[in-house]
Amino acid sequence: MIEALAPKLTEAQAQQALAPVLQQIGQTTDSSALRALRGALQALAAKLTEAQAQQALAPVLQQIGQTTDSDQLQALAQTLEALAAKLTEAQAQQALAPVLQQIGQTTDSDQLQALAQTLEALAAKLTEAQAQQALASVLQQIGQTTAPFALEALARALQALPAELTEAQAQQALASLLQRIGQTTAPFALEALARALQALPAELTEAQAQQALAPVLQRIGQTTDRYRLQALAQVVEALPVKLTEAQAQQALAPVLQQIGQTTAPSALEALARALHALAPKLTEAQAQQALAPVLWQIGQTTAPSALRALRGALQSAGGEADRGAGAAGARPGAAADRPDDRSLQASGVGAGG
Secondary structure (H helix, E strand, O other): OHHHHHHHOOHHHHHHHHHHHHHHHHHOOOHHHHHHHHHHHHHHHHHOOHHHHHHHHHHHHHHHHHOOOHHHHHHHHHHHHHHHHHOOHHHHHHHHHHHHHHHHHOOOHHHHHHHHHHHHHHHHHOOHHHHHHHHHHHHHHHHHOOOHHHHHHHHHHHHHOOOOOOHHHHHHHHHHHHHHHHHOOOHHHHHHHHHHHHHOOOOOOHHHHHHHHHHHHHHHHHOOOHHHHHHHHHHHHHOOOOOOHHHHHHHHHHHHHHHHHOOOHHHHHHHHHHHHHHHHHOOHHHHHHHHHHHHHHHHHOOOHHHHHHHHHHHHHHHHHHHHHHHHHOOOOOOOOOOOOHHHHHHOOOOOOO
């Protein structure tokens, strides 16, 4: 309600609305209530005085230092994000100490995700020394945790910190992620690791990219699960390497075969997304090879979601064909709520495999 009305409120009305919100933030520890209050606080943030911001921050920072409940930590992190512009350097340090302590001590995936989100909210206010301190804790956890969604959150926190990774630190983080990718079979976990790889502020060498690519391509050739194919294709997309003719064939063959055989709209959608992810890695000839089964399926299917996904795959493959043909001076080609780590483990498709 407050979020909808906030733009219309006068200064006096905003202050009247803020009073109970600030009082409740200071009193509640319920994560759902905190999220609702954070929405109201975010809507009214422009109207906050310095004194009100400090009034709201004090209990939030205190609770961050005291709780280990992942839901509550996440709600507190979101509240902190709404107030981040008002943080002083001293408050950032006050919040940082317990966050880093918990990052260093916990092995709980959900807690790590919430703590990484808190660190992201604090990042802009950290000094160079504080950022380096945070960097060390995050890198240590990246090396220790095996939970894909926690790794993704930690990689985002690493990206947000105002500190440069040394070459050794970058390689340390990359090695951990590449190792996890080589060990993981669960589709959603693979997608999380691909995002973590993209978020990591470090560049893979050609040798590292090829090292990571080999087991992924091998698994693409072995699986018939369309959702796993989509996830594996996203990992390929995240790697900064152009596929050789043999590698592209290895990746494309099972995807194109299933596109040609399936009629289920959800399956076509997943396979089209896999092709969309692979398209930037293809040569002109490889992209032309991909067009035929996609065009055939567009002519067969009537499901809107599948048609949208197939159209996206067609545009991606067609774009690659056009670029290759243009470069060669030839005729242009044709163009046209995830689960978390805990629920993955509970369903028996954890990160390992």
